[in-house]
Amino acid sequence: MKDKEYRFNHETLKFEAVKRPLRLRIYRLMRKGIFVIIVVCIINLIFSFVFHTPKMKRLARENEDILKKYEVLDDRISEAERRIEAMHERDIYVYRPLFGADTLTVDGIYTPYPDSVYDDLKDAPNSERLISAWKSIDQATRSLYLQSLSLDELQKLASDKERMATAMPAIWPIDRRNLRNNLSSYGRRFHPIYKRYIMHAGLDMPADIGDPVYATANGVVESTSIGLRRRGYGQQILIDHGFGYKTRYAHLSRIDVKPGQQVLRGEQIGCVGNTGGSTGPHLHYEVIYRGRTVNPVNYFRRDMSPEDFEHIIQAARETTYEVME
Ligand SMILES: [Zn+2]
Structure with missing residues (x-):
């Protein structure tokens, strides 16, 4: 070992190793060890800063x-x-x-x-x-x-689509061959007697008293009423078709159905008349969707030429059959 020291013994005339106390030797060893560890740590630190491991x-x-x-x-x-x-x-x-x-x-x-x-x-x-x-x-x-x-x-x-299709008011409420004159259209129109624009909530179809009136879609009769003599709808039927649709048939001469009764599309429900505020035999027909009247012609199947259809609509704008208030 390097740290061994030798001294000259004058008695034996030899170099002899000096024996140090054990404690001192351990202490020196530890000091060296700690020093080595510190140096290694520093080198490692520097190394890791400069190079990535x-x-x-x-x-x-x-x-x-x-x-x-x-x-x-x-x-x-x-x-x-x-x-x-x-x-x-x-x-x-x-x-x-x-x-x-x-x-x-x-x-x-x-x-x-x-x-x-x-x-x-x-x-x-x-x-x-x-x-x-x-x-x-x-x-x-x-x-x-x-x-x-x-x-x-x-x-x-x-x-439900099939049921829905049968609930749409898609046919005419009277036989079109029974139409006696021009239709009277839905919407605001100029009243010839009152000289002002009045909303007409349905479609008027002039026909003979007693001509059959048909349900335009499957449904349940919601109400029927006799009405007043010279005013309003007269004898009328209201049918609920479901899916938000209802139809009204007014100025009838006869009612063939009762409230709560199921009706099918095309089934006769009454007859054309001249009751209530009507100036001549005709059917007043309304389509109501979600509580509001809409133009019934939009629901008819177009089983006629567009020209004929336009002609009817045009003529309808110029005609009135009712006493409107
Ligand atoms: Zn009318």
Whole structure:
């Protein structure tokens, strides 16, 4: 050992190793050890500042990789959102109107979840991106849920479609061969006696007293009434067809149905008359959709040429058969 010291022994005339106390030797050994450790640490520190260790390099590469994957994920989520949005618009503007359904809304469906829902992700690496991705996915899930509700509803409407078709007031309430004169149209028209514009809520069809009046769609008789002698609708029938449709038949001479009775399209329900505020035998026919009168001609099947149809409509604008108040 290097730290061994030798002294000349004058008695034995030899160099002899000086024996040091054990404690001192251990102390020296420890001092050296600590020194070596400190030096190694410093070198390692300097080394790691200047050069990246393979492990650090690997971690950095992995991190970069993850960030790239997040970008791809964000793109995919955006793409999915766009598709859902397109589907939603088709639903609102095409599919639901086909069935006459209003836009479907569910309360709170677009309200994001509270931030506390994402607390678990806060400590994760890249937590901000992770949380934003989660939020987008949750939003998309809510949109899809809304969409699935809408499809359920449309499926039900589609299975009702046949019934719905028979509920549409699609035929004429009298035989058109029985028409005696021009129709009188729906809408505001100038009254020749009162000299002012008055709303006419139905279509007037002049015919002979006693000509049959037909239900224009399947339904249930909601009410019948005798009415006043010289005013109003006179004898009338109101039929509820469901799906928001009702029809009214007025100024009748005879009523063949009772309230609550089921009627089929084309079934005779009464006869043309001249009761109530009427100036000549005719049928006043109304179509009511969701509580409002609409123009009945829009519902007739067009089983005539467009020219004939236009001719009838034009003539109808110039004719009145009723005492209107
Ligand atoms: Zn009328």
